[in-house]
Amino acid sequence: MAAPGHVLVVGGGAAGTATAILLARAGVTVDLVEAGTEIGRSGSGITLQGNALRVFRDLGVLDDVLAAGYAFDVLGLRTPDGTVIAEFPDAKTGGDDLPATVGMPRGEMARLLAERAAAVGAKVRTATRLESVTPDGHVTLSDGTTQAYDLVVGADGVNSGVRVQLGIDTRPEPLGMGIWRVFTSRPASITRTDLTYGGAAYIAGYCPTGDDSIYAYLVEDATDRTGLAPDEQLATMRELAGHYGGPWTEIRDRMTDASRVNYTWFTHHLVDGPWHRGRVVLAGDAAHSCPPTLAQGAAMALEDATVLVEELLAHDDLEAALAAYTTRRRERAGTVVANSVQLAHWLLAHEPPPQAGGTADVPGLMARTSALLAQRP
Ligand SMILES: Cc1cc2nc3c(=O)[nH]c(=O)nc-3n(C[C@H](O)[C@H](O)[C@H](O)COP(=O)(O)OP(=O)(O)OC[C@H]3O[C@@H](n4cnc5c(N)ncnc54)[C@H](O)[C@@H]3O)c2cc1C
Numbered sequence: 001m002a003a004p005g006h007v008l009v010v011g012g013g014a015a016g017t018a019t020a021i022l023l024a025r026a027g028v029t030v031d032l033v034e035a036g037t038e039i040g041r042s043g044s045g046i047t048l049q050g051n052a053l054r055v056f057r058d059l060g061v062l063d064d065v066l067a068a069g070y071a072f073d074v075l076g077l078r079t080p081d082g083t084v085i086a087e088f089p090d091a092k093t094g095g096d097d098l099p100a101t102v103g104m105p106r107g108e109m110a111r112l113l114a115e116r117a118a119a120v121g122a123k124v125r126t127a128t129r130l131e132s133v134t135p136d137g138h139v140t141l142s143d144g145t146t147q148a149y150d151l152v153v154g155a156d157g158v159n160s161g162v163r164v165q166l167g168i169d170t171r172p173e174p175l176g177m178g179i180w181r182v183f184t185s186r187p188a189s190i191t192r193t194d195l196t197y198g199g200a201a202y203i204a205g206y207c208p209t210g211d212d213s214i215y216a217y218l219v220e221d222a223t224d225r226t227g228l229a230p231d232e233q234l235a236t237m238r239e240l241a242g243h244y245g246g247p248w249t250e251i252r253d254r255m256t257d258a259s260r261v262n263y264t265w266f267t268h269h270l271v272d273g274p275w276h277r278g279r280v281v282l283a284g285d286a287a288h289s290c291p292p293t294l295a296q297g298a299a300m301a302l303e304d305a306t307v308l309v310e311e312l313l314a315h316d317d318l319e320a321a322l323a324a325y326t327t328r329r330r331e332r333a334g335t336v337v338a339n340s341v342q343l344a345h346w347l348l349a350h351e352p353p354p355q356a357g358g359t360a361d362v363p364g365l366m367a368r369t370s371a372l373l374a375q376r377p
């Protein structure tokens with residue numbers, strides 16, 4: 001194997017923790033640094049599809065994920081007044097022996113992955129920021145440490161500083177949409193994701209994340225919400241939620257804690273050339289990001305980790321391993337980014353479906369994407 005003896009992983013999200021688990025399990029000495037004071041502080045929920053669950057199984061955390069989350073196999077479509085207009089089996093992209101989808105609290109996912117990384121021997125340090133890195137693997141950390149690593153994995157998220165320091169000028173671009181999200185208690189009637197396309201928002205949806213919790217979201221035109229105080233944010237999301245019926249009536253009643261509401265814009269990007277320079281390589285959102293219209297960002301980050309470590313273990317030469325990693329990942333991740341963006345563009349343009357003379361073949365796009373994701377990366 002090319003296998004670097006000593007690796008620094010920058011970032012304790014899905015990409016970083018998964019990479020750390022796989023490398024440490026293969027006998028590599030791994031340091032993981034996370035700038036945040038705690039891994040798993042994030043308060044919202046996340047939708048994880050079969051291809052993400054397949055990686056969790058490989059990482060040895062599937063049982064914990066299933067115990068902490070909420071699994072379901074059917075997706076519903078509703079009109080804004082809450083009427084169910086379609087129910088269909090969600091694609092099982094991880095295989096028939098895995099649920100189609102699991103919702104779980106984001107913080108819980110991050111905590112399980114970080115604990116697993118530590119259990120298999122990675123040295124995980126929080127409140128430690130990468131300050132600088134050079135392509136030959138020399139780093140400076142916020143605790144004053146300077147060190148040379150055989151490999152540095154920049155899994156530092158959508159606004160990656162590693163990406164900038166490598167001189168890669170790709171940046172996330174806003175798509176014109178913003179999303180309100182709330183994390184709250186679960187009404188008994190919510191046992192799966194139901195989506196509503198249209199009404200006062202582009203998308204209204206929710207996902208159960210455990211016996212006692214859900215997250216719900218409303219997608220609107222990107223708006224500058226930075227001036228809103230937390231109570232005003234809560235009131236704004238409640239007002240928008242009031243345009244939807246069915247389970248949304250109960251969700252709205254439970255939206256009382258302003259600290260559980262957040263707002264962010266959709267962005268997207270894909271690093272087009274190689275994802276590495278010398279001894280430094282990007283993974284996850286650092287390399288590509290998509291709007292969550294297909295809920296695939298974390299799954300792509302997890303798949304990156306799998307392929308990166310497979311290639312590192314398969315080659316004697318680091319450059320060849322990293323080049324093979326980009327080659328295997330860029331097309332698949334790029335297709336997911338493109339399809340996620342396409343869905344957002346159709347919504348923004350109010351593009352009609354083919355049967356009404358338009359081009360917005362949403363079921364077709366979803367089916368093609370699922371067929372791709374069902375194949376191992
Ligand atoms: C609104 C929204 C909803 C989404 N919903 C879903 C969904 O339902 N399903 C799904 O699969 N995906 C979803 N995604 C995408 C998903 O959140 C991301 O794709 C995924 O979290 C990427 O993981 P990552 O490990 O690459 O990055 P991150 O999770 O962002 O982790 C990066 C980590 O690096 C740390 N870091 C940054 N800089 C430094 C530094 N210099 N030194 C040390 N540490 C550093 C950060 O603190 C952070 O913890 C959504 C995204 C958005 C914006």
